[in-house]
Amino acid sequence: MRSSHGLDRCEITFDDDRAVANAGVVLSTTLAERLGLERLIDNTVDLGDRIGAARPGRKVMTLVQSMVLGGDCIDDADVLRSGATEAVLAHRAMAPSTLGTFLRSFTFGHVRQLDKVTAVALARAWASGAGPGDAPMTIDVDSTVCEVHGYAKGGASYGHTRRLGYHPLLATRADTGEVLHVRQRTGKANTARGVVRFVSETVARVRRAGVGPLTVRADSGFHSDALIAKCQGLGVAFSITVRQTSLVKEAIAAIPDEAWTTIDYTAGGEAHVGEGTYKGHRLVVRRTRLVGPQAELWPDWRYHAFVSDRVGEALDLDADHRRHAVIELAIRDLKEGSGLNHAPSGRFFANAAWVVLVTLAHNLLRWTAAIGLRIAGPVVAKTIRRRYLALPGRLTRSGRRLRLDLPRRWPWREAFLAAVDRLRALPLLA
Numbered sequence: 001m002r003s004s005h006g007l008d009r010c011e012i013t014f015d016d017d018r019a020v021a022n023a024g025v026v027l028s029t030t031l032a033e034r035l036g037l038e039r040l041i042d043n044t045v046d047l048g049d050r051i052g053a054a055r056p057g058r059k060v061m062t063l064v065q066s067m068v069l070g071g072d073c074i075d076d077a078d079v080l081r082s083g084a085t086e087a088v089l090a091h092r093a094m095a096p097s098t099l100g101t102f103l104r105s106f107t108f109g110h111v112r113q114l115d116k117v118t119a120v121a122l123a124r125a126w127a128s129g130a131g132p133g134d135a136p137m138t139i140d141v142d143s144t145v146c147e148v149h150g151y152a153k154g155g156a157s158y159g160h161t162r163r164l165g166y167h168p169l170l171a172t173r174a175d176t177g178e179v180l181h182v183r184q185r186t187g188k189a190n191t192a193r194g195v196v197r198f199v200s201e202t203v204a205r206v207r208r209a210g211v212g213p214l215t216v217r218a219d220s221g222f223h224s225d226a227l228i229a230k231c232q233g234l235g236v237a238f239s240i241t242v243r244q245t246s247l248v249k250e251a252i253a254a255i256p257d258e259a260w261t262t263i264d265y266t267a268g269g270e271a272h273v274g275e276g277t278y279k280g281h282r283l284v285v286r287r288t289r290l291v292g293p294q295a296e297l298w299p300d301w302r303y304h305a306f307v308s309d310r311v312g313e314a315l316d317l318d319a320d321h322r323r324h325a326v327i328e329l330a331i332r333d334l335k336e337g338s339g340l341n342h343a344p345s346g347r348f349f350a351n352a353a354w355v356v357l358v359t360l361a362h363n364l365l366r367w368t369a370a371i372g373l374r375i376a377g378p379v380v381a382k383t384i385r386r387r388y389l390a391l392p393g394r395l396t397r398s399g400r401r402l403r404l405d406l407p408r409r410w411p412w413r414e415a416f417l418a419a420v421d422r423l424r425a426l427p428l429l430a
Contacts, residue, residue, distance in 0.1 A: 017083060022391070023391045023393025024390065028365065031426070034428055057091065068389070069390075070337055071339065075096045081095070083395075087395050088395070110349070111356060123205075131209065137213075138175070138214075139215065140326065141217070141222060144168060148164055153166075157186060164187065167185045167188075167191075169195060170331065174327075177329060180205065192223075203236055214236045216239070220242060223241060239307075251278045259275065263318070268290060271286060271287065273314050289302065337385070339354065339357075339361070371422060374418075392407060
């Protein structure tokens, strides 16, 4: 048996001061610089005389760029301080110990300051080409469980899922997966707690950013007369799943047999869509069941109903309502790629601030893809990182100019260079 000892003879050292880890971060830092994020944070986030109050812009952007690269804990920010990586950032990279002190200084009011930063950043990004313009836009509302371990996490508790953690509210833009708003909640929060005010705040911030007609989609955990009334008061259309209460079941039973329309369904099953009314609202119902041998086990119809005030065919409204599931793709990216699966502190408001920063990183990656790479629609963060961010690089100087050398024959070279040109062409915002 023959073995090669070539790699055994390869000397390995960590001594290159010009190496750049994840050199593609130059894309997201260029956009962040054009949007004026560091200065915006410095002018908005004021921790007063608390420890770690100085230079909030640098600290926030260090955490955000670390998350853009897939970092999911504070220590991961140290990658930005390796080799010459810091030279391709639009800010100085801060040490993890400094970042931890900074987050632990946050109170509820300071988290709200970060909320304002994300709202202004959204407006600036949309004005720079990432926005929907006057086209209709759908807002998906949902909640998730951010599981933690141990009993030193302030505000974490066992909720209806029987898992220890937090229970944040999220609102996303359906066609891109951007997070429009987020609100950290304790683990004991029921699904709908605070959703009426949350939706009101979300609608206000997207209208300030510039948008056309709006629709709010949500599942049955958020159905309430109060939320429907709020949507009507705001002039926002709604599409909200209803729970199978006795009144809903009566409304479904009142739909005549001839009113059901067959729709495509999986092999071995059948599905229909019908329409009725519930509390004066349009009630669209989809029913499904198995056929053939499987029907002997589950012969009954299963009903999925939602209320809406939208105009259009019931079949189209049903298909659109089912697309509410795209918010799960955004939540997956937030957890698997931007740090939502981790709560770094024992203090509730530090973790609340962390969640807001996670969404800013999540959005910055999508704005980079939309504006720089011209990628429309929902973006899988892992794909963008692998193709455009996780590039090894080497920084050199020549003629008083910096030069970033990237790998020859990189498969996505042309798209990367085009993105750099587009992002650099954006005006600098104060």
